[in-house]
Amino acid sequence: MSAEATEKKAPVIKFLAGNEACMEGALAAGCRFFAGYPISPSSEIAEKMSGRLPKLGGKFIQMEDEIASMGAIIGASLAGAKTMTATSGPGFSLMQENIGYAMMAEVPCVVVNVMRGGPSTGNPTGPSQSDVMQCRWGTHGDHPAIVLSPNSIREAFDTTVQCFNFAEQFRTCVVLAMDEIVAHMREKIVIPAKEDIKIVNRKKPDLKPGDPYKPYEADASLIPPMMNFGEGFRYHVTGLDHDATGFPSGAPDNQEILHRRLVDKVEMHKDELFLFENHRTEDAEVLVVAYGSTSRSAKRAVEEARAQGIKAGLFRPITLFPIPEKQIAQAAGHAKKVVVPEMNLGQYRLEVERILGPAVPVVGVHRVNGEPIAPSLILSAIVGG
C-alpha cells in the first residue's frame, strides 16, 4: 500500500497525473469533505477522493448533480470541514449560483474546474482554457474572485494547497482552473514533507461562551472571523443582503457596505495573492503572457526565439485573478510586442490589452480545436511582424 502523503514526515516521490496531484494537495491542505458529480475530464479527482478520504476519517459523497455538490460543500464547511468539489465546464456552469452564495455568505470552499472545450457539451476530453472568464465572472452580481492555474504536476499540488489557504484566509470560494492537459499528463512529483507545507486555517473570533457573536463583523482586515455551526454560537447565514449580524437587511447603506467589503477584502490583500513566474523578462522586447499548459509551449518558444537572437521573455500568471497587473506591466517594460497564446479566443488577452494600453501591440495566438498550442505557433507570433 502506498504511503499516505498527508502523514509523511519525509518527502515522497511519485509519478502522478495533475488530477491526482490536486487530490494529494487537497488532502495535505486538510480537506476532509468532498462532494462531487462525475464529469470528464475531472472525474479522477472524485474517484481518488472516494478511496482516500475515508481512510483519513474524511467524508466523500457523490451528489445527484453539480448544484447539489456545491451546496453540500458549503454546508459541510459551515459545519467546520475544509471542503472541495471538482468539475468541468457544464458542471461549473451549474455551480455558479451556489458559488455566488459561498462568496456572499463568506463560506470557505474550493472548486476545481478542469477546463474542457465549450460552450455546452463541447469537447469533453479535449484541452481548453475557455472558462477563464467564467472563473472570474461566472456567478451573477459583483463579487470577489481568486483563481489559480497550475502548469505542472507539482504546481497542481501546490496551487491546490494554496487554494485552501486562500479560501480559509479570505472566507470565500476559491477556484483552481486546471486545463485538461495539466489534469491528465503525468510527471514525477516530490510531495513535500508535512511540516514543509504551510497550512492556513480560518480565523476564529476570540469569544467566551455566552459572548455575543456577529458573524459578519470585520476588523480592519475586512475579513470577519468565523465560528462553525455547533460550536456554541448560534447565528444566521443567508444569501440575502445582510448586515454584520448576518440577518437580512435591505437598508441601502448596509448593502453598499457589504458589497464593497466583499470585493475590497480581496482587493486590499491582493499582493499576498499574486503567484507568478518571470522567465527572461528583464530585457524582453517580445513578451509572452501565458498560463497553464500553454505556458510550457510558450517557454519553449521563448528559448527558440532567444537562440535566434530575439530578446523574448515569458510572464506566467499562476494567480489569474486578481490579475497581477503591476507585474504584467513591469514584465512588459521593454516590450515592443506582447504575445498572448491561449486555448480560447482571447479571454485573457483582452485583460492584457487593458493593462498595457494602446502603446504596446498585443498579438493573440488562439486555438479552439481541442489541441494544445504548439511552440512553433507561438514562435511565429514572436518572430513575425
Place this chain on the structure above:
Amino acid sequence: MSMDYFQYLRKERMPHIWCPGCGHGTIMKSILRALDKLKWAKDDVVVVSGIGCSSRTPGYLDFNTLHTTHGRALSFAQGVKVANPNLKVIVISGDGDAMAIGGNHFIHACRRNMDITLIVFNNNIYGMTGGQASPTTFTGSKGTTAPYGAIEQPFDVCNMAQASGATYVARALDIDAVAMDRVILSALQNKGFSVVDAWSQCTTYFGRQNKWGDASEMMDRYKEMTYNVRLAEKMSPEEKAGKYPVGMLFQASRPEWCEEYGKLIERVSK
C-alpha cells in the same frame, strides 16, 4: 400549553413576514413544541431552508440557521449532517422549493436516508413571488401563471417521499395542531430521512384567486379534501376517492447514511 416559545425565538426578528391567515406560524409553533419535548441543546440544532415564505422560518428561530438558495436546502443540509453527524438537522421548505426546483434533491435525499427531517410547508402556490402555480397546485385551481386553472396533475409529496426511500412519511393540516405536533415529533425522532407534508393555507394568493374564502374557510376545505388514515380501513373507495390521507403514512427501518459511512471509515482505515 404553557411552554415558553420565546426561548426558541429571535424576538428581535419579529414581526415575521407572513400574511394574516397564513398557516406557516402554526406549523413553526408545532416544530417548537416538538423540539421542547426533545430537549435538544439549541447549539446542536441546525435549521436549513431554501427560498420562499416558509424558508424565512429559520431566521426567526434561535438555532444555527442557514437560509440557502432556491430549492437547494437539502443539499446544504446533507453537507452539514455529513460533516458533523452530531448536529440535529431540520429542513424547512415550501412546495415550490422542495418539489419543483428542488425535486431532484428531494428524491435523492429520500434515497440516501440521512437522519434529517424535511418539513414541507405546503400551500399549493408560490407565495413570495405572487401566487404562481406550483407542483402541488390542484388540477383546476388557479394561479397567476394558471389563470384558466392548472391542467397538470399535482405531486403528492408523501407518495414521492415513500417511493424515493424516506423512512418516515406523514401529512398533517395546520388546523389540527395536535396531529401536526405528533407527526413532527415522530419525524424528528426517526433515525433516517423523514418527510412531513404540512398543509398551510395561503389566503392572500391561493385563497383569493380561487375564491376559497378566508383562513377558516380554507381550513374547512382542506378538512373536506382529506381523511384520517386511521379511519381508512372503514371507508369505502368512493369515500376516499380524490382525497388525501393525513397522519403517519409510512415508516420503515433502513440503514442511515452517516452510520453506514461511519462503518465504512472503520473498515477501511484499519
